[in-house]
Amino acid sequence: MNRATIYSIAQELGISASTVSRAFTRPDLVRESVREQVLQTARRLGYQPNRSARGLATGRTGLVGVLVPDITNPFFPPLVRAIEQQAATHDSDVLLVDSGVNGTAESVLIGRLLSQVDGLILASPRARSATLKQAIAGTPTVVVNRAVQGLPTVVCDNTAALQQAGQHLVDAGHRRVALLCGPASAWAANRRARAVRTWASGADVELVEFGPLEAQFEDGQRAAEDVVASGATAVLAFDDLMACGVLAGLAELGRSVPGELSVVGCDDVLLARTLTPQLTTVTAPIEELGRRAVEVLGKVVDGEPVANVSLTGTLTLRGTTAPAL
Amino acid sequence: MNRATIYSIAQELGISASTVSRAFTRPDLVRESVREQVLQTARRLGYQPNRSARGLATGRTGLVGVLVPDITNPFFPPLVRAIEQQAATHDSDVLLVDSGVNGTAESVLIGRLLSQVDGLILASPRARSATLKQAIAGTPTVVVNRAVQGLPTVVCDNTAALQQAGQHLVDAGHRRVALLCGPASAWAANRRARAVRTWASGADVELVEFGPLEAQFEDGQRAAEDVVASGATAVLAFDDLMACGVLAGLAELGRSVPGELSVVGCDDVLLARTLTPQLTTVTAPIEELGRRAVEVLGKVVDGEPVANVSLTGTLTLRGTTAPAL
DNA sequence: CTGAAAGCGCTTACAG
DNA sequence: CTGAAAGCGCTTACAG
Numbered sequence: 001m002n003r004a005t006i007y008s009i010a011q012e013l014g015i016s017a018s019t020v021s022r023a024f025t026r027p028d029l030v031r032e033s034v035r036e037q038v039l040q041t042a043r044r045l046g047y048q049p050n051r052s053a054r055g056l057a058t059g060r061t062g063l064v065g066v067l068v069p070d071i072t073n074p075f076f077p078p079l080v081r082a083i084e085q086q087a088a089t090h091d092s093d094v095l096l097v098d099s100g101v102n103g104t105a106e107s108v109l110i111g112r113l114l115s116q117v118d119g120l121i122l123a124s125p126r127a128r129s130a131t132l133k134q135a136i137a138g139t140p141t142v143v144v145n146r147a148v149q150g151l152p153t154v155v156c157d158n159t160a161a162l163q164q165a166g167q168h169l170v171d172a173g174h175r176r177v178a179l180l181c182g183p184a185s186a187w188a189a190n191r192r193a194r195a196v197r198t199w200a201s202g203a204d205v206e207l208v209e210f211g212p213l214e215a216q217f218e219d220g221q222r223a224a225e226d227v228v229a230s231g232a233t234a235v236l237a238f239d240d241l242m243a244c245g246v247l248a249g250l251a252e253l254g255r256s257v258p259g260e261l262s263v264v265g266c267d268d269v270l271l272a273r274t275l276t277p278q279l280t281t282v283t284a285p286i287e288e289l290g291r292r293a294v295e296v297l298g299k300v301v302d303g304e305p306v307a308n309v310s311l312t313g314t315l316t317l318r319g320t321t322a323p324a325l
Numbered sequence: 326m327n328r329a330t331i332y333s334i335a336q337e338l339g340i341s342a343s344t345v346s347r348a349f350t351r352p353d354l355v356r357e358s359v360r361e362q363v364l365q366t367a368r369r370l371g372y373q374p375n376r377s378a379r380g381l382a383t384g385r386t387g388l389v390g391v392l393v394p395d396i397t398n399p400f401f402p403p404l405v406r407a408i409e410q411q412a413a414t415h416d417s418d419v420l421l422v423d424s425g426v427n428g429t430a431e432s433v434l435i436g437r438l439l440s441q442v443d444g445l446i447l448a449s450p451r452a453r454s455a456t457l458k459q460a461i462a463g464t465p466t467v468v469v470n471r472a473v474q475g476l477p478t479v480v481c482d483n484t485a486a487l488q489q490a491g492q493h494l495v496d497a498g499h500r501r502v503a504l505l506c507g508p509a510s511a512w513a514a515n516r517r518a519r520a521v522r523t524w525a526s527g528a529d530v531e532l533v534e535f536g537p538l539e540a541q542f543e544d545g546q547r548a549a550e551d552v553v554a555s556g557a558t559a560v561l562a563f564d565d566l567m568a569c570g571v572l573a574g575l576a577e578l579g580r581s582v583p584g585e586l587s588v589v590g591c592d593d594v595l596l597a598r599t600l601t602p603q604l605t606t607v608t609a610p611i612e613e614l615g616r617r618a619v620e621v622l623g624k625v626v627d628g629e630p631v632a633n634v635s636l637t638g639t640l641t642l643r644g645t646t647a648p649a650l
Numbered sequence: 651c652t653g654a655a656a657g658c659g660c661t662t663a664c665a666g
Numbered sequence: 667c668t669g670a671a672a673g674c675g676c677t678t679a680c681a682g
Contacts, residue, residue: 005675016653021677031651046462048440052380053675056658061377062441063420071406072595077396081423093437095388096421098406112418115373116387137371217599244599251601270397274542274569274596276576330659341669346661356667378659381674 004045012041024049064297065095065113065120067106073215073241074269075286076123079144082290083121090298092118099126107135114139119297122146126185140300144293146187152306154293155188158266158313159195161282165236165264165315166199168280173324174234174262175204178227180220180246181211182238189215189238192266196236208232213242220245221252228253233261233324240265240272240281247275247320258322268316277319284313329370337366349374389622390420390438390445392431398540398566399594400611401448404469407615408446415623417443424451432460439464444622447471451510465625469618471512477631479618480513483591483638486607487517488524490561490589490640493605495530498649499559499587503552505545505571506536507563514540514563517591521561533557538567545570546577553578558586558649565590565597565606572600572645583647593641602644609638 006020013020015034023030023038030038041047055061064087068076084094095117097109106127113120119140125132129148142152169177179196182189189212200207208230213219220242227235227246237243243265250257257263258277265272265281272279292309299306331345338345340359348355348363355363366372380386389412393401409419420442422434431452438445444465450457454473467477494502504521507514514537525532533555538544545567552560552571562568568590575582582588583602590597590606597604617634624631 007675017676018653018655018678019651021675022652025677029651034651048436050381050675051441052377052386053658054677055377056375056381056660057675057677059658071396071402072399074397074399074595077402080421081396081425084421084423085425088437093420093422093441095418096405096409097418098409100406100410111373112413116376116418217595241599248599248601270399270542271596271599274566274573275600276573332659342660343662343669343671344667346659347668350661354667359667375659378674379661381676382659382661384674 003050004042004047005050006047008045009038009041009047012045013037060118061116062092063095063117064092064294065097065110065117066123067097067099067109067113067120067125068123069099069126070215071096071098074271075239075241075267075284078269078286079123079290082287083294086291086294090294107131110135119301121293121297124186124188126183140297142293142297142300144289147308152296152300153308154289154296154311155309156284156289156311156313158192158282158284161313161315162192162195162236162266163199165280165282166196166203166205168315168317168321169234169236169262169264170203170205172234172262172322175324176206176208176230176232176234178230178232178235179207179209179211180213180223180227180235180237180242181209182213182215182242184212186215192238211238213238215239215242217241217245217248220247221249224249224253224255227261228255234321235261235263237263237265240267240269240279243279243281243320244271244275247279258320260325262321262324264321266313272318275320280318280321281316282313283316285311328375329367329372330375331372333370334363334366334372337370338362385443386441387417388420388442389417389619390422390435390442391448392422392424392434392438392445392450393448394424394451395540396421396423398564399596400564400566400592400609403594403611404448404615407612408619411616411619415619432456435460444626446618446622449511449513451508465622467618467622467625469614472633477621477625478633479614479621479636480634481609481614481636481638483517483607483609484520486638486640487520487561487591490605490607491521491524491528491530493640493642493646494559494561494587494589495528497559497587497647500529500649501531501533501555501557501559503555503557503560504532504534504536505538505548505552505560505562505567506534507538507540507567509537511540517563536563538563540564540567542566542570542573545572546574549574549578549580552586553580559646560586560588562588562590565592565594565604568604568606568645569596569600572604583645585650587646587649589646591638597643600645605643605646606641607638608641610636 006017010017023035124145268283331342335342348360449470593606593608
């Protein structure tokens with residue numbers, strides 16, 4: 001039993017393939033009674049349009065490529081899912097590629113996607129801007145969680161929330177705060193570090209910096225010792241995963257949180273709420289980042305003008321922050 | 326600047342498109358010097374084969390569809406990544422679809438994938454076997470984390486490890502053990518529950534069952550109260566996420582782990598190690614499940630005979646289990 | 651509203 | 667080892 005095609009349907013109905021095709025893609029151009037017959041026999045025959053054929057004819061694949069640095073980092077799954085759901089709205093599916101923290105050259109992976117997608121969403125890419133722009137070679141692209149000159153961007157601005165977090169710590173009596181910086185090649189890491197530094201320079205607080213560190217649990221864990229040695233009583237971590245690592249490291253060292261030290265994360269991923277006590281963090285509208293990215297990408301693909309979007313994170317106070325001793 | 330095609334390369338070199346095509350797909354059929362010229366000008370022109378055209382001609386899309394119930398559950402990201410990396414080995418990419426815990430009919434999502442993939446990997450599908458088999462409509466498919474009659478399967482057998490976990494608890498003096506069952510429609514949940522029941526019936530222990538529950542953090546959290554009320558001193562949770570929820574719930578109730586109660590998870594996802602203390606659990610070879618699934622799928626696609634694969638989980642003792650008071 | 655025909659960019663017998 | 671040609675299953679001007 002071969003797969004049904006528009007021809008088998010056409011033959012069955014004694015009409016032309018053109019009409020069958022139109023019944024699906026331009027239903028308004030087909031007489032209603034005919035359209036219904038087509039749809040009905042299509043269903044009966046289990047017809048599914050051949051995407052390759054359609055793609056070849058239209059130049060559109062109905063696929064959006066999504067590149068993430070590490071799907072294992074709990075920030076990305078909700079983002080990817082939101083992208084996928086929003087894309088489904090446009091009859092598109094998601095081609096997912098993980099560049100691996102190791103960094104299997106992002107440009108290589110992009111190249112692999114290029115020939116099969118209508119557009120690309122690069123989430124937190126690490127490669128240099130020039131490299132990225134060369135790699136995408138003109139393919140409609142939107143960058144999430146990073147600004148790249150000349151490419152549409154969807155980011156979350158956590159500046160204000162991070163500064164509020166800092167202020168929250170100072171208000172609680174903390175005077176020495178550790179800043180755990182994320183990966184040097186991560187735009188968000190630099191952005192966040194800068195926000196904290198700016199705040200610190202104008203506040204009654206001493207900032208002690210550590211890093212750059214990889215945004216992994218283990219890196220945060222290892223940093224705990226240095227944090228304790230520094231005499232800091234509070235920690236601002238690049239992200240929740242890292243904060244989580246610090247928490248584990250501090251526990252190993254017998255330090256209590258929030259009793260002896262306070263810890264603040266960033267992003268508010270699932271992990272933040274599964275901890276006991278729950279993590280004080282900056283909540284990012286992850287799903288909305290994903291949805292907006294798809295929206296913007298759609299416009300780029302259609303050649304419409306687009307504006308960068310910048311959402312904002314909000315401080316969420318939970319159990320890992322408390323007054324300094 | 327239009328995209329380069331085999332024709333532009335052929336013209337540039339004064340050879341036929343057939344030869345250009347062969348230089349890529351059947352290099353052994355092309356004189357070396359010619360092949361090299363082709364490859365070189367291809368690179369110079371930034372040529373990328375049009376996947377739609379290739380797909381239409383060969384009937385292969387180079388895509389494998391992966392359906393997960395909830396990419397947000399930390400079990401799936403490493404699985405998906407392993408699948409993706411292994412697929413890359415076969416020059417294939419991953420089309421990811423999340424059915425959402427809500428359960429956007431899996432068969433609908435499968436239908437959406439059908440026309441664009443060479444094969445399907447269904448991870449922990451929830452739909453009934455008959456429904457699944459009808460939905461895939463003959464497309465090469467392998468099922469991960471579930472057995473479906475007539476479909477090749479890649480699972481992790483945790484029976485022995487779970488029974489060891491139980492024995493570990495009994496040895497530590499626990500006589501009343503709570504079993505938190507996972508979703509009724511999840512094959513693994515039933516499998517695990519059965520393993521525990523079998524063990525319990527032959528051991529000096531009283532088993533108290535709760536559930537079925539959704540495999541979410543909150544469900545475990547809510548269950549804590551009942552667990553405490555039951556007088557159980559130890560908990561076997563369907564998976565780590567649920568175990569994590571119980572831990573949080575117990576903490577809210579002021580119960581210490583492993584002081585007053587012991588908790589055991591299953592899968593050993595990232596979450597298990599980010600907890601303090603770390604979670605005693607059954608470690609599943611998640612990456613290998615993914616790789617094997619792709620291997621098996623490859624054989625199915627090629628029409629080779631396949632055997633189901635069953636890997637085994639191993640008990641990993643960590644910090645959430647201790648002798649009963 | 652409908653059909654005949656060309657074309658999308660590949661692959662692959664077939665013939666040399 | 668190479669080329670001419672047909673075909674994969676759609677879409678879409680073009681003509682009616």
